[in-house]
Amino acid sequence: MHHIRKAEITSPITTLASDTTTRLVPVAGIAGIGCIAGAFLLSPGGFAHFSHAYLVNFCFYATICIGALFFVLIQHLTRAGWSVTVRRIAEIMACCLLPLAVLFLPILIPVMLGSSELYTWNTSRDSLGWAVGDGDMYDLKTVFLSKNFFALRNIIYFAVWSLIAWSLYRWSVRQDETGEKSLTMRMQGFSAPMMLLFVGALVFGAFDWEMSLSPMWFSTMFPVYFFAGCVLSSLATITLVALVLQRSGRVTDEITVEHYHDLAKWTFAFIFFWGYVAFSQFMLIWYANFPEETFWFRFRSEGGWMTVSMILLFGHLFIPFLGMMARTVRRSKTFLLFSSIYLLIMHWVDHYWLIMPQLGASVHPGYNSPTPIPGPPIPELLCFLGIGFVLFASVCLIAGKRSLVARRDPRLHEALNYNNP
Amino acid sequence: MSNETHQDKKLVGVLGQFDSPDALLHACENARQSGIKKMDAYSPFPIHGIEKALGVPRTILPFFVLAVGLSACAAGLGLQWFTNATENWGPWSGYQFKISGKPYFSLPANIPVTFEIIVLSSAFAAFLGMLALNRLPTFANPLHRIARFKRATNDRFFLAIETSEGGLDATSARNKLMEYGATDVEEVWLDQTDHQLPAFLKTFLVLALVLLLLPPVMVFRGQGMTSRQTRLHLNPDMDFQHKFKPQSLGPVASDDPLGFFFEHKRSALAQIPGTVSRNQDDSDSTFLRGIKAGPDSHHTNIKIPVVLASNQEQEALTPAAAPVEPDWVTEFPEQFDVNQENMLLGQKKYDIYCSVCHGYSGEGDGLVNQRASALAINGGTTWTAAKSYHDPEVVKQPVGRIFDTITNGRATMGPYASRLSPADRWAIVLYIKAIQETRANVPPATDVPPEADKNAGAKAE
Numbered sequence: 015m016h017h018i019r020k021a022e023i024t025s026p027i028t029t030l031a032s033d034t035t036t037r038l039v040p041v042a043g044i045a046g047i048g049c050i051a052g053a054f055l056l057s058p059g060g061f062a063h064f065s066h067a068y069l070v071n072f073c074f075y076a077t078i079c080i081g082a083l084f085f086v087l088i089q090h091l092t093r094a095g096w097s098v099t100v101r102r103i104a105e106i107m108a109c110c111l112l113p114l115a116v117l118f119l120p121i122l123i124p125v126m127l128g129s130s131e132l133y134t135w136n137t138s139r140d141s142l143g144w145a146v147g148d149g150d151m152y153d154l155k156t157v158f159l160s161k162n163f164f165a166l167r168n169i170i171y172f173a174v175w176s177l178i179a180w181s182l183y184r185w186s187v188r189q190d191e192t193g194e195k196s197l198t199m200r201m202q203g204f205s206a207p208m209m210l211l212f213v214g215a216l217v218f219g220a221f222d223w224e225m226s227l228s229p230m231w232f233s234t235m236f237p238v239y240f241f242a243g244c245v246l247s248s249l250a251t252i253t254l255v256a257l258v259l260q261r262s263g264r265v266t267d268e269i270t271v272e273h274y275h276d277l278a279k280w281t282f283a284f285i286f287f288w289g290y291v292a293f294s295q296f297m298l299i300w301y302a303n304f305p306e307e308t309f310w311f312r313f314r315s316e317g318g319w320m321t322v323s324m325i326l327l328f329g330h331l332f333i334p335f336l337g338m339m340a341r342t343v344r345r346s347k348t349f350l351l352f353s354s355i356y357l358l359i360m361h362w363v364d365h366y367w368l369i370m371p372q373l374g375a376s377v378h379p380g381y382n383s384p385t386p387i388p389g390p391p392i393p394e395l396l397c398f399l400g401i402g403f404v405l406f407a408s409v410c411l412i413a414g415k416r417s418l419v420a421r422r423d424p425r426l427h428e429a430l431n432y433n434n435p
Numbered sequence: 436m437s438n439e440t441h442q443d444k445k446l447v448g449v450l451g452q453f454d455s456p457d458a459l460l461h462a463c464e465n466a467r468q469s470g471i472k473k474m475d476a477y478s479p480f481p482i483h484g485i486e487k488a489l490g491v492p493r494t495i496l497p498f499f500v501l502a503v504g505l506s507a508c509a510a511g512l513g514l515q516w517f518t519n520a521t522e523n524w525g526p527w528s529g530y531q532f533k534i535s536g537k538p539y540f541s542l543p544a545n546i547p548v549t550f551e552i553i554v555l556s557s558a559f560a561a562f563l564g565m566l567a568l569n570r571l572p573t574f575a576n577p578l579h580r581i582a583r584f585k586r587a588t589n590d591r592f593f594l595a596i597e598t599s600e601g602g603l604d605a606t607s608a609r610n611k612l613m614e615y616g617a618t619d620v621e622e623v624w625l626d627q628t629d630h631q632l633p634a635f636l637k638t639f640l641v642l643a644l645v646l647l648l649l650p651p652v653m654v655f656r657g658q659g660m661t662s663r664q665t666r667l668h669l670n671p672d673m674d675f676q677h678k679f680k681p682q683s684l685g686p687v688a689s690d691d692p693l694g695f696f697f698e699h700k701r702s703a704l705a706q707i708p709g710t711v712s713r714n715q716d717d718s719d720s721t722f723l724r725g726i727k728a729g730p731d732s733h734h735t736n737i738k739i740p741v742v743l744a745s746n747q748e749q750e751a752l753t754p755a756a757a758p759v760e761p762d763w764v765t766e767f768p769e770q771f772d773v774n775q776e777n778m779l780l781g782q783k784k785y786d787i788y789c790s791v792c793h794g795y796s797g798e799g800d801g802l803v804n805q806r807a808s809a810l811a812i813n814g815g816t817t818w819t820a821a822k823s824y825h826d827p828e829v830v831k832q833p834v835g836r837i838f839d840t841i842t843n844g845r846a847t848m849g850p851y852a853s854r855l856s857p858a859d860r861w862a863i864v865l866y867i868k869a870i871q872e873t874r875a876n877v878p879p880a881t882d883v884p885p886e887a888d889k890n891a892g893a894k895a896e
Binding site: 293296297300301341431435 | 546
């Protein structure tokens, strides 16, 4: 039983690329763009419905990749040893933030052309998009929420994230060949300033993408809520990707049940952290009971949205919290396959719940119009598939023939011999 | 070693020393496989896999913590429900108190407290449960009598195997340890006297117990005594808070050069014209204000709570602001039933809120009033004495007027609208009328008419 593994990669296959994936890349790319175009053309609720549905799925995928970038950064920041075998997966996922910058164009271009169907702040003061456009608050907000500044900020976010993600990926891949320890030192050294930039972009990204859908609403807790979802969904995705890769015969020896156990422990913690932040945000607003804050939750508690809110409360918090409490469960690959998919579905519902109730706000502005759940979810599903396909093609290109494990990381030995107490 | 030295001692085990964690791990593995159950490993740092090698079963502590956490959840919610959402539940009932306009039992408001109780109880359960499962604390461990064992915190690794009569004997345990690669083996003797409390500890414990008795003795002694010393402020920052009460005066202008305070040096903005605060709902004048509904009723007696800078200013304004006596309600409103239940409610609320100044029988002899009047005589304060309800002026007052006094306050008496619901205030009015009735118009004990209560208000006019 007591056997110390050498820091060697023993799996027969450690790359993603195969004949199938090479052939799939163009197919997936075209299918992805086709799906997005289809969503645009077939949207039952017109462009407003399409753009909201697109934003839901964009945020769904983007938060996963942002969370993956956080995962990579925090491992370097804490000089973690256990995670070396799964870090490469997160590095590749984080690199998807570059294709996601291109995928942000269907949101940014209409805004630049003056469309206010998604972001109702993109109108003049006199129109009703602002709902309560009045006073000093309005004057300050119009400076911030103007289309040029919005575009500039988003360029900065994606530049920051892509630069960080690609630098860390490139250095890590270079280490596979050279085995330089100085690269690890460099990644650790840069991780602290990178983390600061990363968090700055995350906070304002959360404000811009989702909170500004309701321009006069404000919650300083919102970016934390957004962040909790990012980390939770990325952990679920890393687990899922690792399981799928191992089922396909890749990296079979390197990722052990101990790594899954650790990922699951972290997932468990973030399930609760998400609930803690969600409740804190809700309770402060509910308790203070100011109409200029409570209407946001009122939108989400009427017209069928209460059901979605309750699905989140139980499905995103209580059920997974109790479900993932036991150690045996966290070490079961079968269960983790199920729970990762389940958590990702809940994460999707979370963003649906954040974005979709605002759909009607452009049609019926004002406080007193909670909007019903929109008609058949054709654009939602097509956008989900579309962005998913494009990102799948991107992942295949990014990973290519590179190793799926950091082969010569100085802490590989520690990760391979890692045991949960 | 002779028998004499081991008179009070008992052989309890054998200790083997190893030079590396791997050697220890192997030894544990071997010992477990040869069927030894009672053993323990000692190492300067945690060794991965040692629990498995020793055959230590998984701890039940998580389940214990889960059970305590779930009980704490129920207890936390139950506590809040019982203390704030029950009333009239026998001698141990809770007390309904409105907080921020939320329901008495309101889940979102109760969750933070419940959460904290769960976290605290679970942490205690984990810590104390860990101690209990490890049978800690113990006063002594025979291993500490062995000199070389000190290196277990530094650079050596040890495996102790328990011996017992009828079980493993010392010689075979020793041989086994040597076989497993121990560099040194030593017998472990339990000194029976080790388990006795040291003498100094006994003295210390007795002393501590005596000292612990002092506070309750002092509290007991202090009961019913008067003291001329100033009160002890254990939490001065809570007793003297750096804050301004709503609608009171801010500091003088020189203290506030930046002009943080509102006009007329008030600590808060005056009520914005056209807004209705929670306690100024006049949709039902009779029930909510004690004033008969009429064309002018909503103009009278609306207090805009402004505290002016000095008494002079206040006096200067008083004649202009002197209200026309409103058209007071003389009968209890329709929504309010005059019955035994409301009489008891009134008594309860009266005893809590009113009796401290007005006294239990309405003589105006409550403790606060006595104390404040005494201080006023000494010139320490100004105090308008609490009224006796049996004062003919007060007896003449219609029910609406008394209701208004409770709602908005008079002279030194503050308003109670925020603390008592309109129904509670009417119940107090009913009880006051009953108190007055006991003096003014005592009916013969034989024939109390059934509607005595209902007529009380009308008769007293």
